[in-house]
Amino acid sequence: MTQNKNFWAGLALGLIGLAIIFIAIPFGVDEPKKIKFAALSPAYYPQIVAIAMTFLGGVITLRAVMRPIKSNTETERPDAVVRISIVFVILAIYALSITYLGLVLAPVIALFAFMFHAGERRIWVMAFIAIAVPFGLFLFFQKIAGIPIPTGVLAPLLKGV
């Protein structure tokens, strides 16, 4: 529903703007003791932008309340919420495990999980892609581009590679 979306979008944007004005700027911007004039303050420019954002967010919310708009047709699956929630769970585990598992093993597992979740069931295809792609990228970045890739728990195995 576009109208609902506009309402929530406006509300979210307005609240983000307010949070920046009243929380992020006072606590997150270190102002020097002596400033020649207001416009040179590190908080001046973010403040202007945040005020504009809050105002625009408010206008979007008000318009959504006052002017009904036709709803949009969605092309989502019936179980979309569950499926997307699973994606977010995998992404969260992926992000949290990279430091420990390294940038080779974590992508292998995540790649396998994402392909399976997408509906691929050929185990050999999934295994081949899940192993070949991260290892190929590891070799490219480590050996050709000279960028050290964190190997995590696989460090003893990949030391000589």
Place this chain on the structure above:
Amino acid sequence: MWDTIQSAFFIFATWDNAFVLGLGVIIGTFVGAVPGMTTPMAVALTLPFTFTMAPVTGILLLLGVYKGGIYGGSITAILINAPGTPAASCTVLDGYPLAKKGEARRVLDIALYASCIADLISNLSLILFAGMLAGLALAFGSPEVFTLIMFSLTIIAGVSGDQLLKGLCSACMGLLLATVGLDLIYGTNRFVFGEVQLMSGFTFIPVLIGLFAVPEIIAYYGRAETSREHNPLAGKGATWTDLHSCLKTIVRGSFIGVILGAIPGIGGAPAAFLSYAEAKRTSPNGDKFGTGEIEGVAAAESGNNGVAGATLIPLLALGIPGDIITAIILGAFMIHGLRPGPLLFQENLSLIYALFMGIMLSSLFLLIVGKFSIRIISKIADIPHKLLFPVVLTLCVFGAYAVNNTIFDVCVMFAMGAVGFAMLKLEIPPAPFLIAFILGPLLEDNFRQSLLLSKGSYGIFFSSGICWFFWGLTILVICLTIVRAVKVKTVELG
């Protein structure tokens, strides 16, 4: 004069030069196409190999990598919605929607033609107008750049479609995100909250990938499978008619790139956006921009490639590097005992002419390498999504990591992916966010530098003809946007 050209030809016309130039274009195209591997990174990695080469050979290798890299950045932008370089971020807007319709090969072809033509025009401008453009570039101080960026930001109205208010809010978010890091003037923290990694601000590539590629991948898992509509252009390359219809846009975009490229510190991204904005305003298909319009791709690519030759103007004519890449190339000149600037034109004119010959040849190499690679690369779009999207995500993770060698950037990419997905669901256009995030630092830096120069007087923003020119254009565009919106409303009501 003739003797100089003759001796320049003998310096240039060697197999070594032709080989390294071609190799440089191939390396640049490949590296540019990997998200996270930026063109400056590729040029920097190539620099040590030039130490033992002849000066012209070494510099041509770096120039080949530079030119290939700028084109290569557009490949992933078109195919997987992940721009390889910030300059290619504008190409995403129309390139990816066209690739999704099955027209990957056609759009890659147009991107290549636009890149090559813009590169050629940029090279010719370097050769013919270096002195004049260097003079114009010197007239651009902080207030002039500020007004130029203000004008560039008017494109936000264009890319927001029928969601202008949300587009403006999206731009505000981009501007705010760009303020994270150390303050330019006082060196104090802004929105750092004790996180050391945030002191240098957010890096472009993880934010761009997170905002465009990741939400598309997440959304795929919730989308109902639909059979792809039959598209007669699927799998086909660009035709002469396609190129002809975009030619005016390409030439205009090239000159925008040339002028902006000659100004130190501007870069390819603003040129691409400005070229795109002009094309959208003047094209009869302007309303279709952002939904998959081939002219939009041509405009973006000609804008960012038009910069390539022109960035060498302040370097060669004045000895001023305009960006990171030309700074590295300046380093290469100095390693070989050469100091770019007016003296170089007096003492080593034949070397300069030899470089010009190589630069001209690089456009041809770009066309050959690009044409050859498109046949293979365009097949990527045909890979089933259930395999392609997970692989793209892996590529994005490595790309985000490789920019600064830090896991923090990978987390930034994931976080931006979640933000991008929320924006997708709430129908907040991401393009204004992207434009504002890229142009934001330039806008704020020049705004505050100008005020520092004028001791707080806002009159500095009206102090020169260039400032007035860009203010005039900005007001004109805003008025035209309002008039157009009123017209649309009148038609809807009546």
